Amino acid sequence: xxxxxxxxxxxxxxxxxxxxxxxxxxxxxxxxxxxxxxxxxxxxxxxxxxxxxxxxxxxxxxxxxxxxxxxxxxxxxxxxxxxxxxxxxxxxxxxxxxxxxxxxxxxxxxxxxxxxxxxxxxxxxxxxxxxxxxxxxxxxxxxxxxxxxxxxxxxxxxxxxxxxxxxxxxxxxxxxxxxxxxxxxxxxxxxxxxxxxxxxxxxxxxxxxxxxxxxxxxxxxxxxxxxxxxxxxxxxxxxxxxxxxxxxxxxxxxxxxxxxxx
Ligand SMILES: NC(=O)c1ccc[n+]([C@@H]2O[C@H](COP(=O)([O-])OP(=O)(O)OC[C@H]3O[C@@H](n4cnc5c(N)ncnc54)[C@H](OP(=O)(O)O)[C@@H]3O)[C@@H](O)[C@H]2O)c1
Numbered sequence: 001x002x003x004x005x006x007x008x009x010x011x012x013x014x015x016x017x018x019x020x021x022x023x024x025x026x027x028x029x030x031x032x033x034x035x036x037x038x039x040x041x042x043x044x045x046x047x048x049x050x051x052x053x054x055x056x057x058x059x060x061x062x063x064x065x066x067x068x069x070x071x072x073x074x075x076x077x078x079x080x081x082x083x084x085x086x087x088x089x090x091x092x093x094x095x096x097x098x099x100x101x102x103x104x105x106x107x108x109x110x111x112x113x114x115x116x117x118x119x120x121x122x123x124x125x126x127x128x129x130x131x132x133x134x135x136x137x138x139x140x141x142x143x144x145x146x147x148x149x150x151x152x153x154x155x156x157x158x159x160x161x162x163x164x165x166x167x168x169x170x171x172x173x174x175x176x177x178x179x180x181x182x183x184x185x186x187x188x189x190x191x192x193x194x195x196x197x198x199x200x201x202x203x204x205x206x207x208x209x210x211x212x213x214x215x216x217x218x219x220x221x222x223x224x225x226x227x228x229x230x231x232x233x234x235x236x237x238x239x240x241x242x243x244x245x246x247x248x249x250x251x252x253x254x255x256x257x258x259x260x261x262x
Contacts, residue, residue: 011034011086012087014093015124016143018040020195021191022094023045024209024212027049035059037061037063038060039063046062046064061084067123077128086131089141091143092124095116097198101154109157140169140182142186143186143188145158152256170185184219184227190203190205190206192208201261205230215229
């Protein structure tokens with residue numbers, strides 16, 4: 001990415017930009033000279049962020065919308081193309097977490113989560129992919145989670161949405177081979193944001209959002225297939241992914257006992 005704004009600065013559409021990882025990532029990308037279109041539902045927060053970013057001297061578009069609204073995402077992508085002639089990178093980051101409680105099982109809530117964390121990414125991909133394929137260039141970045149690799153306590157619904165996303169993007173990468181469109185899957189561990197502030201357990205290897213943003217920005221610049229962090233937690237999760245089920249149940253059970261606050 002260029003170090004200052006200029007006509008060749010990458011045109012990046014970032015969803016979930018109003019707070020959390022998305023906000024820090026917007027600032028990080030702006031500091032590296034990207035042109036940014038910011039999407040989330042809270043227009044006031046996006047405007048505030050845009051004012052902060054414009055001070056760095058980069059171009060910003062505030063394009064509020066709900067990622068679960070398919071037509072609205074088409075309109076956002078159209079508005080971005082009208083303003084800048086195209087979209088180089090989609091960073092589909094918008095998402096949330098709701099704990100799964102077996103004693104209060106709620107299918108509506110879990111399906112809503114799927115519509116946001118998985119369907120929301122698909123809506124944004126649909127809005128950019130045809131033009132990227134026509135142009136023979138583009139980069140699709142989906143923010144999933146290390147929780148998408150194996151079942152973890154209290155995150156059945158969330159993990160399912162993130163597993164679906166990892167699976168989808170991994171498969172799509174094969175289908176896009178040779179098209180000029182790259183795919184990056186971002187898998188954070190625990191990052192300190194309004195989302196994790198709600199967690200009632202101790203989070204191992206908790207990362208500050210600015211650091212997460214730097215890691216994600218570097219991974220996107222290098223067009224890495226996967227950006228999973230932090231390093232020790234990533235390797236722990238990847239290890240858990242390949243061990244047999246009884247051993248997994250034992251290790252995860254013991255880890256969860258240590259994480260839970262009494
Ligand atoms: N924090 C972590 O530890 C962690 C770990 C692994 C993965 N992740 C993933 O990283 C992404 C960002 O997480 P975060 O921790 O930054 O979450 P967060 O603090 O809750 O921020 C979520 C962002 O998504 C936006 N958003 C939520 N629903 C939306 C909707 N329907 N349409 C458009 N935007 C919507 C929110 O803005 P509005 O409310 O203004 O719409 C906000 O900007 C999520 O996909 C999350 O699953 C986070």
